Amino acid sequence: MATLHTVNKSPFESxxxxxxxxxxxxxxxxxxxxxxxxxxxxxxxxxxAISNAEGINFAVLGPDAKARxxxxxxADGIKVVDYTGFVELAAEHDTVQAWL
Amino acid sequence: MAKKFMYLNRxxxxxxxxxxxxxxxxxIGAAFDQDVSLAFVGDGVYQLTKGQKTDDIGQKNFSPTYSxxxxxxxxxxxVEKESLEExxxxxxxxxxxxxxxxxxxxxxxxxxxxxSRAELADVLAEQDITLSF
Numbered sequence: 130m131a132t133l134h135t136v137n138k139s140p141f142e143s144x145x146x147x148x149x150x151x152x153x154x155x156x157x158x159x160x161x162x163x164x165x166x167x168x169x170x171x172x173x174x175x176x177x178a179i180s181n182a183e184g185i186n187f188a189v190l191g192p193d194a195k196a197r198x199x200x201x202x203x204a205d206g207i208k209v210v211d212y213t214g215f216v217e218l219a220a221e222h223d224t225v226q227a228w229l
Numbered sequence: 230m231a232k233k234f235m236y237l238n239r240x241x242x243x244x245x246x247x248x249x250x251x252x253x254x255x256x257i258g259a260a261f262d263q264d265v266s267l268a269f270v271g272d273g274v275y276q277l278t279k280g281q282k283t284d285d286i287g288q289k290n291f292s293p294t295y296s297x298x299x300x301x302x303x304x305x306x307x308v309e310k311e312s313l314e315e316x317x318x319x320x321x322x323x324x325x326x327x328x329x330x331x332x333x334x335x336x337x338x339x340x341x342x343x344x345s346r347a348e349l350a351d352v353l354a355e356q357d358i359t360l361s362f
Binding site: 137138142163164167170172173198202 | 240241242243244245271272275278279280281282283285286288290292315316317318322
């Protein structure tokens, strides 16, 4: 069972991202949206958590990163998707879990 | 007598409406001739990042408004150093905000003051009124 997890909270203001990472299984994907995109930027504790998470795929919603001015600071190895890519990810996985 | 007003900004823009609401209140308050300061702490520092482009999320990009604050005599903008560092940011990632000093032949001066957490605590302690967003 591959799950697509969506996280929309900043990793610095809420434990949502950390909790999601703790419960996501290998083979699943974490898609960072809205304020969740800050977790995909380099040089902070969230970036370390991402590089230490084995077997989990990470993606970030490009329009949300662009809106926040952090598009150029995204960590390597994180897939950037548009809204169509979001839909494709949802279709590729068995279930979608939205972490609010 | 003018009072010291502090607007304490703690939230990232766009995900919630706090950042925009704070900015609206600052602009309204600027009409009342008070001693106004802004501080950006925690995720609030993200409000000042440069290069924000919101076309694809269907929201108004209000970040250019920060550069107009100088014209409203709002020129004390405190940014907490620790908050930037924890997020992998530096001053270079933020907009360059300036104001023109009437008393020095309109010389252009920086509005942003990079302060440590301890220094910001002192600034907050001097305020008459603090509004937190």
